[in-house]
Amino acid sequence: MARLARLYVPDQPQHVILRGLDQQPAFVDDQDYELFIDCLKAASRDHHLSVHAYALMPGAVQLLVTPTDESSLPKAMQAVGRRYVAHFNRRYSRRGTLWEGRYRATVIEGEKYFLLASRVVELSPVRNQLVSAPEDYRWSSYRHHIGLTLDSLITDHRLYWSLGNTPFERQRAYRELCEQPLDERETNQLQQATLKGWVLGSDSYREWAARAANRRVSPLPRGRPRKVRETPQTQ
Numbered sequence: 121m122a123r124l125a126r127l128y129v130p131d132q133p134q135h136v137i138l139r140g141l142d143q144q145p146a147f148v149d150d151q152d153y154e155l156f157i158d159c160l161k162a163a164s165r166d167h168h169l170s171v172h173a174y175a176l177m178p179g180a181v182q183l184l185v186t187p188t189d190e191s192s193l194p195k196a197m198q199a200v201g202r203r204y205v206a207h208f209n210r211r212y213s214r215r216g217t218l219w220e221g222r223y224r225a226t227v228i229e230g231e232k233y234f235l236l237a238s239r240v241v242e243l244s245p246v247r248n249q250l251v252s253a254p255e256d257y258r259w260s261s262y263r264h265h266i267g268l269t270l271d272s273l274i275t276d277h278r279l280y281w282s283l284g285n286t287p288f289e290r291q292r293a294y295r296e297l298c299e300q301p302l303d304e305r306e307t308n309q310l311q312q313a314t315l316k317g318w319v320l321g322s323d324s325y326r327e328w329a330a331r332a333a334n335r336r337v338s339p340l341p342r343g344r345p346r347k348v349r350e351t352p353q354t355q
Contacts, residue, residue: 127317128190129227129332133172133277135237135314136183136193139220145178146208146218153259156181156204161273163199167192170275172234173241175260177248182241184234186277197223226314227329227337229321233310234279238265239298240307254298262298267291 127134140146147153153176164171168188175182187193205218228237242262245251254262264271265280267287283293313320319329319337330337 125335126190126194127225127227127319127333127335127337128187128193129319129329130189131186132227132329133184133186133230133234133237134193134225134227135241135310135320136181136185136197136223136225137311137314138181138183138197138223140179141218141220143179144218146181147176147178147259148212150258152208152211155207156200157259157273159200159203160196162203163196164273166199167196169193169196170277171261171273172275172277172280173238173261173265174273175241175244175257175262177245177250177259180244182244184237184241186275193225224315224317226317227319227321227333228310228313229319229325230277230279232322232325233306233320234277235297236303236306237310238277238280239302240310243298243302265291266295266298 147156156176160171160174163169164185169192170186170188171183172186173184185193187196201219208218209215228234242260242265243254245257245260246254251257254260255266255268261271261274263269264274265276280290280294283297284290310320316339318339319326321329326337
């Protein structure tokens with residue numbers, strides 16, 4: 121079966137996961153993290169990709185982005201991969217790929233899932249037991265969103281801006297939101313949708329996204345279609 125084209129819906133955010141190969145570390149020290157961020161800054165600028173949230177962990181990268189056009193995300197990820205993998209291989213005297221296949225991504229319904237996705241991304245270092253508090257982790261955008269740093273990589277989304285009328289109000293509201301437990305069912309839905317490449321949203325949103333993307337955005341029903349038994353006509 122032919123692989124479906126990358127999913128793209130104009131002006132809609134996407135959750136992205138990039139995993140290290142065979143659970144090997146893709147980042148060893150600060151220099152690696154800093155270079156990856158530099159690569160992502162350059163690629164997002166060159167290919168018109170808005171980055172709203174990120175977390176870089178030893179074995180995985182998570183992003184929340186909005187592509188400007190259909191090629192923005194794939195070209196940006198290709199540019200990052202080409203430059204960063206060459207650096208990593210040269211520095212650590214290795215060869216070959218660094219990542220577990222292609223990056224995984226899906227379109228999400230912003231009004232329902234954007235802030236959830238932002239929290240999932242930025243809280244992933246805590247969920248992976250790298251730190252006990254998200255503000256203690258240097259390689260994510262969480263510190264930007266609560267006002268501890270100003271991250272030039274980040275383009276704040278309108279749904280983040282809707283949290284308050286001033287920067288202080290937004291930062292406080294976001295911190296309070298992140299202090300609430302994540303809904304595990306919704307978190308799992310987001311992760312599975314991203315890994316499988318299916319749109320995450322309401323029925324009406326998925327129908328709209330399918331028309332906008334001009335392709336399927338959810339899996340086909342399992343099994344063979346049910347046969348419709350014809351009713352004999354009476355004479």
